[in-house]
Amino acid sequence: MAGTKEIRVKIASIKSTQKITKAMEMVAASKMRRAQERMRAARPYADKIRSVIGHLRLANPNHRNPYLVEREVKSVGIIIVSSDRGLCGSLNINVFKQVLIAAREWQGKGVDLHVCLIGSKAMQFFRRLKLPVVASITHLGDKPRIADLLGTVKAMLDLYEESKIDRLFVASNRFVNTMTQRPELRQMLPAETVDASDLQERWDYIYEPEADALISSYMMRYIESQVYRAAVENLACEMAARMVAMKSATDNAGTIIDELQLIYNKARQAAITKEISEIVGGAAAV
Numbered sequence: 001m002a003g004t005k006e007i008r009v010k011i012a013s014i015k016s017t018q019k020i021t022k023a024m025e026m027v028a029a030s031k032m033r034r035a036q037e038r039m040r041a042a043r044p045y046a047d048k049i050r051s052v053i054g055h056l057r058l059a060n061p062n063h064r065n066p067y068l069v070e071r072e073v074k075s076v077g078i079i080i081v082s083s084d085r086g087l088c089g090s091l092n093i094n095v096f097k098q099v100l101i102a103a104r105e106w107q108g109k110g111v112d113l114h115v116c117l118i119g120s121k122a123m124q125f126f127r128r129l130k131l132p133v134v135a136s137i138t139h140l141g142d143k144p145r146i147a148d149l150l151g152t153v154k155a156m157l158d159l160y161e162e163s164k165i166d167r168l169f170v171a172s173n174r175f176v177n178t179m180t181q182r183p184e185l186r187q188m189l190p191a192e193t194v195d196a197s198d199l200q201e202r203w204d205y206i207y208e209p210e211a212d213a214l215i216s217s218y219m220m221r222y223i224e225s226q227v228y229r230a231a232v233e234n235l236a237c238e239m240a241a242r243m244v245a246m247k248s249a250t251d252n253a254g255t256i257i258d259e260l261q262l263i264y265n266k267a268r269q270a271a272i273t274k275e276i277s278e279i280v281g282g283a284a285a286v
Helices: 004-058 091-108 120-126 146-161 211-285
Strands: 075-081 112-118 133-137 167-177 180-189
Touching (some): 075 120, 075 146, 091 112, 091 120, 091 180, 112 120, 120 133
Parallel strands (some): 075 112
Antiparallel strands (some): 167 180
16 A cells, blocks of 8 residues: 555645646636637528528529539548647547548548648648648637638638539537537538428529629628638537536546545554554563
8 A cells, every 4th residue: 555645645636637627627618608609699690691502502593603513523622620729528539530431431432532621639630641631720719710711711612613622511510518519521512402391493582783793702601601600619619528528527536536535544544553553562562
């Protein structure tokens, strides 16, 4: 059994770690609330514009935007959104697994893969796999801005316009609640129809001033909104996952401290008992 001094040192060390994890839990909880507010502000616009773009795909305008046209899949691109920091459980790994499963299926069909990486963790993971990395960006901070994402996204759109990729996906975490974050792989281009069952067979919008300019501008807004929504939602997931992970670490530290305290008490009692026995034995010998 370890000496009482060694046990005291261990207890002090774990208490110090517990203070750190508790502080990180509180910081993550505070940041999570602000991240959730930004996520809730971005969601309605992103969902609505995605629905409208899906409707346009079934409409009959004179101008057919290349972002709406389905073509034979020879190459795909994925925008992968991850966190810059760790200590958030399996949040990033779950997204990476989803991407790898899809990548294995496409490569089995002879489809090429190009990736765009957002976040340090995605860069560290996918660069080891030697996948073609088109663009990357890190350190977006706690308040991602659309302007910071535009350059990275534009690199993928250029490939799509040049027909070097035929489909574009975004992989990120979807915030369900504080305890649950679900990895998602959503198709962005060509745009998918979300609620086709409610639409008439032949219909169209009224365009002002002209359909081609309006739809082209609208498609750019659509892509920007989807990537921005993925970034802010992934940030909310990161903070929630970190808060839960740090709370678990704090609780585990408390359990270990209790166990070590029990061992320390037993060792101390054994030392006292031994000392008393030696005194009694010495007195009897005299």
